[in-house]
Amino acid sequence: MPMHDEELTVLPAMVGELVRDQFPEWSDLPVRALASQGTVNAIFRIGDELTARFPLEPAAVDATLRALESEADAARELSGHTRFATPVPVALGKPGHGYPLPWSVQTWIPGEIATPTGSAGSVAFAHDLAEFIREVRAIDTRGRTFRGHGRGGDLTSHDAWMETCFAESTGLLDVSRLRGMWAELRQLPRGPLPDTMTHGDLIPGNVLVADGRLAGVLDVGGLGPADPALDLVSAWHLLDAGPRERLREDLGCEDLEWQRGKAWAFVQAMGVVWYYRESNLAISHMGITTLNRLIAQEIQGI
Incomplete structure:
Protein backbone atom coordinates (compact mmCIF):
# COMPACT_ATOMS: atom_id res chain seq x y z
CA MET A 1 0.00 0.00 0.00
CA PRO A 2 1.16 3.62 -0.51
CA MET A 3 3.27 5.15 2.24
CA HIS A 4 2.20 8.73 1.56
CA ASP A 5 -0.86 10.64 0.40
CA GLU A 6 -0.96 11.04 -3.39
CA GLU A 7 2.14 8.83 -3.70
CA LEU A 8 3.45 8.59 -7.26
CA THR A 9 3.42 5.27 -9.11
CA VAL A 10 6.67 4.22 -10.77
CA LEU A 11 6.68 1.05 -12.89
CA PRO A 12 9.64 -0.81 -14.45
CA ALA A 13 8.25 -0.29 -17.96
CA MET A 14 8.07 3.46 -17.35
CA VAL A 15 11.66 3.49 -16.08
CA GLY A 16 12.82 1.47 -19.07
CA GLU A 17 11.30 3.99 -21.48
CA LEU A 18 12.85 6.92 -19.63
CA VAL A 19 16.27 5.29 -19.68
CA ARG A 20 16.06 4.43 -23.39
CA ASP A 21 14.92 7.95 -24.33
CA GLN A 22 17.27 9.97 -22.14
CA PHE A 23 20.31 7.71 -21.77
CA PRO A 24 20.57 5.61 -24.94
CA GLU A 25 24.02 4.42 -23.90
CA TRP A 26 22.25 2.30 -21.27
CA SER A 27 19.38 1.16 -23.49
CA ASP A 28 20.60 -2.45 -23.61
CA LEU A 29 20.87 -2.77 -19.84
CA PRO A 30 18.09 -4.54 -17.93
CA VAL A 31 15.90 -2.43 -15.64
CA ARG A 32 14.44 -4.04 -12.56
CA ALA A 33 12.68 -2.80 -9.44
CA LEU A 34 14.62 -3.12 -6.21
CA ALA A 35 12.97 -4.08 -2.95
CA SER A 36 13.82 -1.30 -0.54
CA GLN A 37 13.04 -0.05 2.95
CA GLY A 38 13.19 3.47 1.56
CA THR A 39 10.30 5.80 2.25
CA VAL A 40 10.80 8.67 -0.21
CA ASN A 41 12.18 7.05 -3.37
CA ALA A 42 11.39 4.10 -5.61
CA ILE A 43 14.67 2.37 -6.48
CA PHE A 44 15.50 0.56 -9.73
CA ARG A 45 18.67 -1.13 -10.86
CA ILE A 46 20.03 -0.36 -14.32
CA GLY A 47 22.33 -3.19 -15.25
CA ASP A 48 24.82 -4.25 -12.60
CA GLU A 49 26.49 -0.95 -11.75
CA LEU A 50 23.77 1.72 -11.59
CA THR A 51 20.64 2.56 -9.62
CA ALA A 52 17.88 5.01 -10.48
CA ARG A 53 16.00 6.84 -7.70
CA PHE A 54 12.52 8.24 -8.31
CA PRO A 55 10.96 10.58 -5.71
CA LEU A 56 7.60 9.24 -4.57
CA GLU A 57 5.99 12.36 -3.15
CA PRO A 58 4.43 14.95 -5.48
CA ALA A 59 6.32 18.24 -5.66
CA ALA A 60 7.17 21.07 -8.00
CA VAL A 61 9.60 20.14 -10.79
CA ASP A 62 12.00 22.99 -10.04
CA ALA A 63 12.06 22.24 -6.31
CA THR A 64 12.68 18.55 -6.97
CA LEU A 65 15.51 19.33 -9.37
CA ARG A 66 17.16 21.60 -6.80
CA ALA A 67 16.82 18.88 -4.16
CA LEU A 68 18.39 16.27 -6.46
CA GLU A 69 21.23 18.62 -7.36
CA SER A 70 21.81 19.26 -3.65
CA GLU A 71 21.86 15.50 -2.98
CA ALA A 72 24.42 15.02 -5.75
CA ASP A 73 26.60 17.81 -4.35
CA ALA A 74 26.46 16.18 -0.90
CA ALA A 75 27.44 12.80 -2.36
CA ARG A 76 30.42 14.36 -4.11
CA GLU A 77 31.45 16.14 -0.93
CA LEU A 78 31.43 12.87 1.01
CA SER A 79 33.27 10.91 -1.67
CA GLY A 80 36.85 10.10 -0.68
CA HIS A 81 36.42 11.05 2.98
CA THR A 82 35.61 7.54 4.20
CA ARG A 83 36.91 4.09 3.36
CA PHE A 84 33.34 2.80 3.27
CA ALA A 85 31.55 2.76 -0.07
CA THR A 86 28.96 5.48 -0.73
CA PRO A 87 26.96 6.19 -3.91
CA VAL A 88 28.49 8.44 -6.55
CA PRO A 89 26.12 10.64 -8.62
CA VAL A 90 26.08 9.76 -12.31
CA ALA A 91 23.23 11.63 -13.99
CA LEU A 92 19.91 13.44 -13.55
CA GLY A 93 16.88 12.42 -15.58
CA LYS A 94 13.92 14.50 -16.72
CA PRO A 95 10.16 13.94 -16.39
CA GLY A 96 8.47 11.83 -19.02
CA HIS A 97 6.41 8.73 -19.87
CA GLY A 98 3.90 9.47 -17.12
CA TYR A 99 6.46 10.26 -14.42
CA PRO A 100 6.18 13.97 -13.55
CA LEU A 101 9.46 14.74 -11.77
CA PRO A 102 13.23 14.74 -12.28
CA TRP A 103 15.05 11.63 -11.08
CA SER A 104 18.62 10.60 -10.38
CA VAL A 105 21.11 7.89 -11.26
CA GLN A 106 23.87 6.75 -8.90
CA THR A 107 26.43 3.99 -8.72
CA TRP A 108 25.30 0.67 -7.25
CA ILE A 109 26.86 -0.25 -3.88
CA PRO A 110 26.96 -4.00 -3.14
CA GLY A 111 25.99 -5.38 0.25
CA GLU A 112 23.01 -6.49 2.28
CA ILE A 113 20.65 -3.99 3.89
CA ALA A 114 21.22 -3.99 7.64
CA THR A 115 18.45 -4.89 10.07
CA PRO A 116 17.96 -3.63 13.63
CA THR A 117 19.16 -6.94 15.05
CA GLY A 118 21.29 -8.61 12.35
CA SER A 119 24.70 -7.26 13.45
CA ALA A 120 23.54 -5.75 16.74
CA GLY A 121 25.82 -7.95 18.84
CA SER A 122 28.96 -7.34 16.78
CA VAL A 123 31.67 -5.23 18.38
CA ALA A 124 33.50 -5.13 15.04
CA PHE A 125 30.41 -3.65 13.38
CA ALA A 126 30.19 -1.07 16.17
CA HIS A 127 33.82 -0.08 15.55
CA ASP A 128 33.01 0.31 11.83
CA LEU A 129 30.03 2.58 12.55
CA ALA A 130 32.13 4.70 14.89
CA GLU A 131 34.83 4.99 12.24
CA PHE A 132 32.30 6.16 9.64
CA ILE A 133 30.81 8.73 12.02
CA ARG A 134 34.28 9.99 12.92
CA GLU A 135 35.27 10.29 9.25
CA VAL A 136 32.12 12.25 8.44
CA ARG A 137 32.64 14.56 11.41
CA ALA A 138 36.14 15.29 10.14
CA ILE A 139 34.83 16.85 6.92
CA ASP A 140 35.23 20.63 6.98
CA GLU A 168 -1.30 8.34 16.97
CA SER A 169 0.57 5.72 19.01
CA THR A 170 -2.17 5.13 21.58
CA GLY A 171 -2.78 1.39 21.64
CA LEU A 172 0.50 0.70 19.82
CA LEU A 173 3.04 1.80 22.43
CA ASP A 174 3.30 2.58 26.13
CA VAL A 175 2.53 6.24 25.51
CA SER A 176 2.52 7.24 29.18
CA ARG A 177 6.08 5.98 29.69
CA LEU A 178 7.25 7.49 26.41
CA ARG A 179 5.76 10.88 27.25
CA GLY A 180 7.76 10.81 30.46
CA MET A 181 10.94 9.99 28.58
CA TRP A 182 10.41 12.84 26.14
CA ALA A 183 9.73 15.27 28.99
CA GLU A 184 13.28 14.55 30.19
CA LEU A 185 15.01 14.28 26.81
CA ARG A 186 13.59 17.50 25.36
CA GLN A 187 15.25 19.54 28.12
CA LEU A 188 18.78 18.49 27.19
CA PRO A 189 20.76 21.65 26.32
CA ARG A 190 22.59 21.97 23.02
CA GLY A 191 25.92 21.96 24.84
CA PRO A 192 29.30 23.41 23.88
CA LEU A 193 30.11 21.20 20.88
CA PRO A 194 29.92 23.05 17.55
CA ASP A 195 28.02 21.69 14.57
CA THR A 196 29.90 19.01 12.67
CA MET A 197 29.16 17.29 9.40
CA THR A 198 26.69 14.43 9.82
CA HIS A 199 25.10 11.82 7.57
CA GLY A 200 21.77 12.71 9.14
CA ASP A 201 19.88 9.43 8.71
CA LEU A 202 21.92 6.45 9.91
CA ILE A 203 19.04 3.99 10.05
CA PRO A 204 19.31 0.29 9.14
CA GLY A 205 17.84 0.82 5.66
CA ASN A 206 20.72 3.15 4.78
CA VAL A 207 23.45 0.83 6.06
CA LEU A 208 24.94 -2.02 4.03
CA VAL A 209 26.68 -5.00 5.63
CA ALA A 210 28.82 -7.86 4.36
CA ASP A 211 30.18 -10.69 6.50
CA GLY A 212 28.94 -8.90 9.60
CA ARG A 213 30.87 -5.68 8.89
CA LEU A 214 29.91 -2.29 7.54
CA ALA A 215 30.17 -2.44 3.75
CA GLY A 216 28.68 0.89 2.69
CA VAL A 217 26.28 3.69 3.50
CA LEU A 218 23.39 4.87 1.32
CA ASP A 219 21.17 7.95 1.06
CA VAL A 220 24.00 10.39 1.64
CA GLY A 221 22.13 13.42 0.30
CA GLY A 222 21.44 14.62 3.85
CA LEU A 223 25.13 15.17 4.55
CA GLY A 224 25.46 18.50 6.29
CA PRO A 225 26.28 20.37 9.49
CA ALA A 226 24.22 19.54 12.57
CA ASP A 227 24.38 18.57 16.21
CA PRO A 228 27.27 16.04 16.31
CA ALA A 229 25.02 13.79 18.40
CA LEU A 230 22.66 13.28 15.43
CA ASP A 231 24.50 10.31 13.90
CA LEU A 232 24.52 8.59 17.30
CA VAL A 233 20.99 7.42 16.43
CA SER A 234 22.75 4.46 14.85
CA ALA A 235 23.81 3.28 18.32
CA TRP A 236 20.17 2.55 19.19
CA HIS A 237 18.86 1.69 15.74
CA LEU A 238 21.56 -0.90 15.07
CA LEU A 239 23.37 -2.03 18.22
CA ASP A 240 22.77 -3.94 21.44
CA ALA A 241 24.07 -2.64 24.75
CA GLY A 242 27.63 -4.02 24.68
CA PRO A 243 28.61 -2.94 21.16
CA ARG A 244 26.78 0.34 21.75
CA GLU A 245 29.16 1.13 24.58
CA ARG A 246 32.13 0.28 22.34
CA LEU A 247 30.87 2.81 19.79
CA ARG A 248 30.59 5.41 22.55
CA GLU A 249 34.11 4.69 23.72
CA ASP A 250 35.49 4.90 20.18
CA LEU A 251 33.92 8.33 19.70
CA GLY A 252 34.73 9.57 23.20
CA CYS A 253 31.17 10.78 23.81
CA GLU A 254 30.57 12.73 27.01
CA ASP A 255 27.26 12.31 28.85
CA LEU A 256 25.42 15.26 27.28
CA GLU A 257 26.31 14.31 23.72
CA TRP A 258 25.34 10.69 24.38
CA GLN A 259 22.00 11.66 25.91
CA ARG A 260 21.22 13.94 22.97
CA GLY A 261 21.95 11.01 20.66
CA LYS A 262 19.29 9.09 22.58
CA ALA A 263 16.91 12.00 22.12
CA TRP A 264 17.36 12.10 18.34
CA ALA A 265 16.87 8.32 18.17
CA PHE A 266 13.69 8.75 20.21
CA VAL A 267 12.32 11.44 17.87
CA GLN A 268 13.01 9.34 14.80
CA ALA A 269 11.64 6.12 16.28
CA MET A 270 8.43 7.71 17.54
CA GLY A 271 7.74 9.09 14.10
CA VAL A 272 8.01 5.83 12.18
CA VAL A 273 6.17 3.29 14.37
CA TRP A 274 2.66 4.56 13.73
CA TYR A 275 3.22 6.29 10.38
CA TYR A 276 4.53 3.16 8.63
CA ARG A 277 2.71 0.49 10.65
CA GLU A 278 0.77 -0.66 7.57
CA SER A 279 2.80 0.60 4.61
CA ASN A 280 6.41 -0.21 5.61
CA LEU A 281 6.63 -2.83 8.33
CA ALA A 282 10.43 -2.93 8.35
CA ILE A 283 10.68 0.76 9.22
CA SER A 284 7.89 0.51 11.81
CA HIS A 285 9.61 -2.49 13.41
CA MET A 286 12.88 -0.56 13.52
CA GLY A 287 11.14 2.15 15.53
CA ILE A 288 9.76 -0.37 18.01
CA THR A 289 13.17 -2.02 18.43
CA THR A 290 14.83 1.35 19.02
CA LEU A 291 12.26 2.44 21.59
CA ASN A 292 12.63 -0.88 23.42
CA ARG A 293 16.38 -0.32 23.62
CA LEU A 294 15.89 3.21 24.92
CA ILE A 295 13.40 2.01 27.54
CA ALA A 296 15.77 -0.78 28.61
CA GLN A 297 18.56 1.74 29.14
CA GLU A 298 16.23 4.02 31.11
CA ILE A 299 15.31 1.13 33.38
CA GLN A 300 19.00 0.37 33.91
CA GLY A 301 19.68 4.03 34.63
CA ILE A 302 22.25 4.36 31.84
Missing part, protein backbone atom coordinates in the same frame (compact mmCIF):
# COMPACT_ATOMS: atom_id res chain seq x y z
CA THR A 141 31.90 22.44 7.53
CA ARG A 142 33.39 25.46 5.72
CA GLY A 143 31.63 27.71 8.20
CA ARG A 144 28.21 26.20 7.59
CA THR A 145 25.81 25.52 10.46
CA PHE A 146 22.58 23.57 10.86
CA ARG A 147 20.07 24.63 8.20
CA GLY A 148 17.23 25.02 10.69
CA HIS A 149 14.70 22.30 9.89
CA GLY A 150 14.41 18.58 10.59
CA ARG A 151 16.51 16.71 13.13
CA GLY A 152 19.83 18.12 14.23
CA GLY A 153 19.10 21.43 15.94
CA ASP A 154 16.81 22.28 18.84
CA LEU A 155 15.08 19.30 20.45
CA THR A 156 12.12 21.37 21.66
CA SER A 157 11.27 22.33 18.06
CA HIS A 158 9.95 18.77 17.74
CA ASP A 159 7.41 19.10 20.57
CA ALA A 160 4.38 19.47 18.29
CA TRP A 161 5.43 16.49 16.18
CA MET A 162 5.95 14.39 19.30
CA GLU A 163 2.43 15.27 20.47
CA THR A 164 1.10 14.02 17.14
CA CYS A 165 3.13 10.83 17.50
CA PHE A 166 1.93 10.19 21.05
CA ALA A 167 -1.69 10.65 19.98
